[in-house]
Amino acid sequence: MTYKKLKRLVNKYLPVVEDPNDHRSGFILTAEFIPRIEIDTARADDTYLFAALTHEFGHYLSWKSGYKNYRKYCQAMLISNSLKNINVLTKRQKLLVLEEERRAWESGIRFVKRRGFKINKDFYLIKKWGLKEYKDFLLGK
Numbered sequence: 001m002t003y004k005k006l007k008r009l010v011n012k013y014l015p016v017v018e019d020p021n022d023h024r025s026g027f028i029l030t031a032e033f034i035p036r037i038e039i040d041t042a043r044a045d046d047t048y049l050f051a052a053l054t055h056e057f058g059h060y061l062s063w064k065s066g067y068k069n070y071r072k073y074c075q076a077m078l079i080s081n082s083l084k085n086i087n088v089l090t091k092r093q094k095l096l097v098l099e100e101e102r103r104a105w106e107s108g109i110r111f112v113k114r115r116g117f118k119i120n121k122d123f124y125l126i127k128k129w130g131l132k133e134y135k136d137f138l139l140g141k
């Protein structure tokens with residue numbers, strides 16, 4: 001695994017923008033529907049950055065595929081102001097958000113594995129904690 005190598009590969013699909021002050025990585029669509037990935041590089045740990053980029057690229061793959069639940073996920077993100085107000089979401093919408101988070105990990109992992117990257121134990125821990133955080137936040141502990 002190396003983040004830099006993956007970044008070179010992902011850059012062939014869409015721009016990867018690094019921002020050490022962003023405190024959050026994400027897959028972004030601009031108003032003109034131009035996709036890009038933002039990576040919070042404040043945590044410079046290679047496994048962490050590699051996992052973040054793998055995950056966000058998974059969101060890109062969901063978007064690219066035009067998957068119907070991805071559109072519903074986007075709608076849930078929109079009406080909740082990117083989850084700043086989760087009280088406006090129904091249980092079903094919360095589950096759709098979780099489902100997309102899981103899908104982003106799975107399709108990102110499938111992509112990097114196919115490209116010959118090896119995934120270590122720490123990566124899976126980051127994935128596990130990332131999903132748990134979402135689950136606890138959306139559905140309560």
Ligand SMILES: [Zn+2]
Nearest residue numbers: 055059101104
């Ligand atoms: Zn995500």
